[in-house]
Amino acid sequence: MVEANVELLEDEPQYKEFAIEEFLVRSEPYYRPVSDELELFQAAYEQHIPVLLKGPTGCGKTRFVEYMAWKLGRPLVTIACHEDLTASDLVGRYLLDAQGTRWIDGPMTRAVKAGAILYLDEVVEARKDTTVLIHPLTDHRRILPVENTGNIIEADDRFLLCISYNPHYQSALKDLKHSTRQRFISIEFDYPPIDVETEIVAKESGCNEEQAYALARLGDKIRNLREHGLAEGASTRLLIYAGRLMTHGIAPRRACQVAIVWTLSDEPELQRSIEEVVHSIFE
Numbered sequence: 001m002v003e004a005n006v007e008l009l010e011d012e013p014q015y016k017e018f019a020i021e022e023f024l025v026r027s028e029p030y031y032r033p034v035s036d037e038l039e040l041f042q043a044a045y046e047q048h049i050p051v052l053l054k055g056p057t058g059c060g061k062t063r064f065v066e067y068m069a070w071k072l073g074r075p076l077v078t079i080a081c082h083e084d085l086t087a088s089d090l091v092g093r094y095l096l097d098a099q100g101t102r103w104i105d106g107p108m109t110r111a112v113k114a115g116a117i118l119y120l121d122e123v124v125e126a127r128k129d130t131t132v133l134i135h136p137l138t139d140h141r142r143i144l145p146v147e148n149t150g151n152i153i154e155a156d157d158r159f160l161l162c163i164s165y166n167p168h169y170q171s172a173l174k175d176l177k178h179s180t181r182q183r184f185i186s187i188e189f190d191y192p193p194i195d196v197e198t199e200i201v202a203k204e205s206g207c208n209e210e211q212a213y214a215l216a217r218l219g220d221k222i223r224n225l226r227e228h229g230l231a232e233g234a235s236t237r238l239l240i241y242a243g244r245l246m247t248h249g250i251a252p253r254r255a256c257q258v259a260i261v262w263t264l265s266d267e268p269e270l271q272r273s274i275e276e277v278v279h280s281i282f283e
């Protein structure tokens with residue numbers, strides 16, 4: 001029984017016990033609301049309704065959750081999901097050290113016990129056995145069954161599960177099952193309108209208003225190239241990178257080339273099209 005789940009305790013950081021207080025967001029993160037997402041999240045939190053954040057890469061989902069965790073005064077436990085992530089990575093496992101075998105709670109168990117906000121980023125990437133954990137946590141039961149110890153943990157009243165999902169990446173093979181997604185309310189995110197994105201780029205990159213406006217327009221135009229075969233438009237994150245290089249004295253066209261053009265595509269034809277848009281904006 002136990003033996004099968006015992007692992008040697010090395011000095012690996014993920015096995016170190018940590019205090020949940022370390023996950024408190026101590027200073028106010030900068031977040032510029034785009035719509036009524038603050039009110040929606042707050043209402044869902046108070047009503048114990050799990051939240052699904054949908055949207056393209058680099059559009060502010062993570063920053064939003066950080067902001068909400070700060071606003072609600074709850075620790076934020078973030079897990080970047082990937083295909084090797086197993087249920088025991090989340091729940092915990094038995095480990096062997098000099099004192100013998102002992103159980104170590106995984107990040108999900110700690111979050112559930114401490115009433116944290118648990119943010120599973122790109123949840124569809126995780127292995128299917130992790131959805132088995134999500135279901136009892138996200139319905140009226142709000143429990144986490146820990147198979148290896150036989151314990152059932154009731155979620156703290158202040159616990160909330162929040163997951164994110166990028167609809168552009170999904171395929172028939174990797175999609176959220178309806179029985180999973182219908183346990184959440186879904187807040188759709190997208191890149192902000194030009195005036196709001198100007199504000200965000202200026203604030204986050206330190207570039208001037210004029211440069212930030214030009215970058216926001218650039219983002220908007222490049223996103224329209226998606227019909228021409230561009231898989232994903234320029235994210236707010238990339239516009240900020242370009243702005244930061246410009247703040248550091250790199251010429252705008254060059255900053256956009258390395259932060260945006262070459263990052264978005266390897267295809268020479270497509271790179272040329274994006275470059276043309278850059279040149280039309282930064283003359």
Ligand SMILES: Nc1ncnc2c1ncn2[C@@H]1O[C@H](COP(=O)(O)OP(=O)(O)OP(=O)(O)O)[C@@H](O)[C@H]1O
Pocket residue numbers: 030031032033034055056057058059060061062063064121166200204236237240
């Ligand atoms: N509304 C916003 N207010 C403040 N900053 C923002 C906002 N939207 C985007 N940003 C900026 O864009 C960056 C990227 O956003 P974030 O990391 O939240 O993206 P994401 O949607 O979680 O992306 P991914 O899906 O790739 O993890 C942030 O670090 C922040 O600088």
